[in-house]
Amino acid sequence: MHDAANNPIVSIVLATFNGERYLKEQLDSVFQQTYCNLEIIAVDDSSSDNTVSILREYALSHCNLKVYVNDKNIGHIKTFEKGITLSTGDFIALCDQDDIWDKQKIELLMQKINDYGMVFCDSAFIDEAGKSLNKKISDIKNLSTYNNCIPFIMENCISGHAALMKREIAIAAIPFPKDIIHDWWLAFVASTKGAVYFVDQPLVKYRQHTGNFIGGIKVEGRIKKKYTQIELINKVRNRIRCFYEKCPESNTKAKEILRKFNKSYQSFSIQNNFSRMSIFHKYKSELLAIKKRTAFRKWLFCFKMFVKLR
Numbered sequence: 620m621h622d623a624a625n626n627p628i629v630s631i632v633l634a635t636f637n638g639e640r641y642l643k644e645q646l647d648s649v650f651q652q653t654y655c656n657l658e659i660i661a662v663d664d665s666s667s668d669n670t671v672s673i674l675r676e677y678a679l680s681h682c683n684l685k686v687y688v689n690d691k692n693i694g695h696i697k698t699f700e701k702g703i704t705l706s707t708g709d710f711i712a713l714c715d716q717d718d719i720w721d722k723q724k725i726e727l728l729m730q731k732i733n734d735y736g737m738v739f740c741d742s743a744f745i746d747e748a749g750k751s752l753n754k755k756i757s758d759i760k761n762l763s764t765y766n767n768c769i770p771f772i773m774e775n776c777i778s779g780h781a782a783l784m785k786r787e788i789a790i791a792a793i794p795f796p797k798d799i800i801h802d803w804w805l806a807f808v809a810s811t812k813g814a815v816y817f818v819d820q821p822l823v824k825y826r827q828h829t830g831n832f833i834g835g836i837k838v839e840g841r842i843k844k845k846y847t848q849i850e851l852i853n854k855v856r857n858r859i860r861c862f863y864e865k866c867p868e869s870n871t872k873a874k875e876i877l878r879k880f881n882k883s884y885q886s887f888s889i890q891n892n893f894s895r896m897s898i899f900h901k902y903k904s905e906l907l908a909i910k911k912r913t914a915f916r917k918w919l920f921c922f923k924m925f926v927k928l929r
Contacts, residue, residue: 626656629725629783630708634698635674636664638716641826642673644749645718650681654725659684659714662702665692670716696801699779703789711789713779713802718742719749719824728783731818737784737809738816739777742825755821756781761909764817768810769873769902772862772880774909775803777815780823784809798857811866811873856884876902896925 631649635642649659661674661684671688678684687705689698699713710732712725721727724740732738741762744752756762760776770776779802792808795801809815846854863877876898883895899906899921907917 626654626729627710628656628658628708629654629710629712629729630658630660630703630706630786631712631714631725632699632702632706633659633661633714633716634664634695634702635661635666635670635716636692636695636698637666637668637670639666639669639673641717642670645714645716645720646673646677648718648720648722649714650677651722652720652725653723654729657683657725658706658708660702660706661686662698662705663688664695664698665689696795696797699801700793700795703793706786709786710783711786712783713805715780717826717828718780719745719826721820721822721824724822725783727820727822728818731816732783732785735814735816736788736812737777737782737806738818739782739806740818740820740822742778742781742823743821745824745826747826747828749824749826752827756825757819757821759911761911762817762819763908764814765810765908766814767873767905768807768862768866768870769876769905770908771803771807771810772859772873772877773906775800775806776909777806778802778823778825779805780825782806788812796857796861798854799861804861807862808865811870859884876906892925896921899924 659681663671663674663686665688671686674684674686678686685705687701689701703711710729728738728740742756744754746752756776756778762776765771782802782805784805788809789805791812792805795804806815859877859880863881866874866877868874879894879898883891883898885891903917903921907920910917912920
């Protein structure tokens, strides 16, 4: 067990919404962490079940748990943003309401962060009952230490629940854009400031169930939010624009790729479509680094960019 007086505070920011079914198991795993200098900031997004009661019950016996409740539902992205602003730690770890953390998760990630702005671990999938699904995120995505932000333009492999970041990274990412999932945005911002380091251990049991907002693998019965074609196009355009505006000029190569993408994503003209496809082909090793695909499938993906947005 760590001596709290000699270790920096790690703020665990927990966002909840109607999470009574799995919340206690997650809270227990948080309070069993071997790294003891923890501050837990729980922000509930106006739940209608017993989630807030459970949080307040735990707060009675854990003085480092602070509970906040939104007056109205603002969505999980803005709820995490609010939790970060309410936290005080030098380091921040995001926490979902339905996972289970290895008791050494924070300790092991803190041992590796050193000069990195963000470190992250692997996650093992479990089902609703907590049974192993014999699959990890590293089985479906290329998890690695990434030295620049180019791979994160098209894909994300750093789940919020698996990351530990320095406070300055989280603050630099605020405000979170509405059209980009918070963990993807945080990963991109961190990677514009230096390498993001991968700890090759599954330190989170990532629960898959019908109530997941996103989820890592397909679950029968999960309702996926549907968007119109125009909505999807606008979301992609906004994502590229946000990445372009956030990427510092000092990241010369990434800035130029994003500048070209930002221009080509404005319409489906033949010229723009050809430009977009050419960019993918030229930089496919970096742009598609996170995808677990064969060389041929990556080539085919680039070719398809002539007729679609991504």
